[in-house]
Amino acid sequence: MAHGGGTHTCNGGGPQTRTVTAQETSEDDPILTDTKRFSVLDNTHISQDEARNLYFLAHSDHPNASLVPKIHIGGENYSSWKRSMMVSLLAKNKVKFVNGKLPQPDPDDNDYDAWCQCNSMVISWILHVVSTEIADSIMYLDDDAAIWSELHDRFHQNNGPRVFEVKSSMQVLTQGCNNVQTYFTRLKALWDLVKEFHPQHVCSCGAMKTIVEY
Template sequence: MVKANAPHLQATTSQSGRIIDDSSSPYFLQNGDHPGLVLVSHFLAGNNYNTWSRAMSMALTAKNKLVFVDGTFMRSSPEDLLYGAWIRCNSMVISWLLNAVSREIADSLMYMATAHDIWIDLRERFNQGNAPRIFQIKSLLTGLQQGSMDVSTYYTRLRTLWDELKDFQPVSVCNCGSMKDWAKYQNQDYVMQFLMGLNESYAQIRAQVLMMDPILVISKIFSLVVQEERQRSIHSDISGSSLDHSSHSSPHPSIAIVKGPSYGKYDKGRKSDLPTCSHCHYPGHTSDKCYQLHGYPPSHPKYKPKQYFCNHQ
């Protein structure tokens, strides 16, 4: 009896091995898959469940392991030759889920047997209803201002809230013209929110955008404002560099001190028009009036009176 069933058992074992080694199979584990792997950058802290759940779903889909949390692959019977593979993959997904939540939440999930149970428990505990979250998002959009943020950071925060709010909206399959009108209205709403939150220093470009007909898409408007911000940064850097250079060149930008024998201060702009001494090579005088050749006048700080010595025997 055992010998009769042996070929069938061997064939089933070979088939299960091919399933486990198939890269398209949910039972397949890559070399980089290990229990300490962190799939998402932001941990679940309670109030960020919606964004965390979406990020985690995408990460598990990329790993071909979403079926272990959505209930598609339930626990198989111990007699199934793939039972060991299911236990291994389920434990791996549990480890990834525990690595993606805060320590306090992870402690409360430690003794759950399946990844599906953990997924359902997190959704029941932290998933907010649509209406409260929509209200919260719209409140944040109303109060969001650029303030001390640069334009890119401000736009990124707006975009994050817009995308999350859009996720709550029903998806329409209508291809009529009303959908295009709705898309134009939504784009206009995005543009208005973006312009309303900008600092008053962008009032001029705001007025230019509002005069456009038809109005550009929000990504183009954002690009225009970023270019304006960069132009201001360039002008600011040039102005600052000019001030630094002039402050280190001389006590006054239009006055330079002439070193050596001269008649005082002169305008740098007229330096090329002044005569140059052939003896000391300093501008402002000629050799027939050079102090180094003829001596300094009594009013000059370097003037030294001649001393006469008398020898008496």
């Protein structure tokens, strides 16, 4: 007779053993069966449906969280700050709250309370990674998309003077005592700023392809 599914005795011989498979173990234990659906690194047991839900907030999401290491202080670091914030908001599935693609629902809508909660959470995240002066100027805006748009209109400097400033920095940049990797990293950061403030026009006539191939 088998005891616990491990060792059993046949009528014609001594004790025989068999290996209990993971499938058999999980079928006997409902806790193990439920745990198989999730990663061993996930202590909160977040399902895929919850992760895709725009209104989902994890246990680690709290109003005092600082999503990025940089504090937005003005036009000089707005582009890098915005890029860091977009990456963090994308990871938390909250980008649509700031780009205006998820507007506030009607008060009688089932999602109204959840939207207000997430909207307030994103506003708090933004207020914690901007300077005190900037935070005071956007404190009383109730929509995170309006705050995002306000910051963009005020600090996005897609103009000639800023491009000239960055290109001037590139001209005086030298390797000096730095190794090649450090020098290249600084140079590439300046090139990325040039592309951010002065994006290249998209060719629609096919002439650029001819030039490149030539």
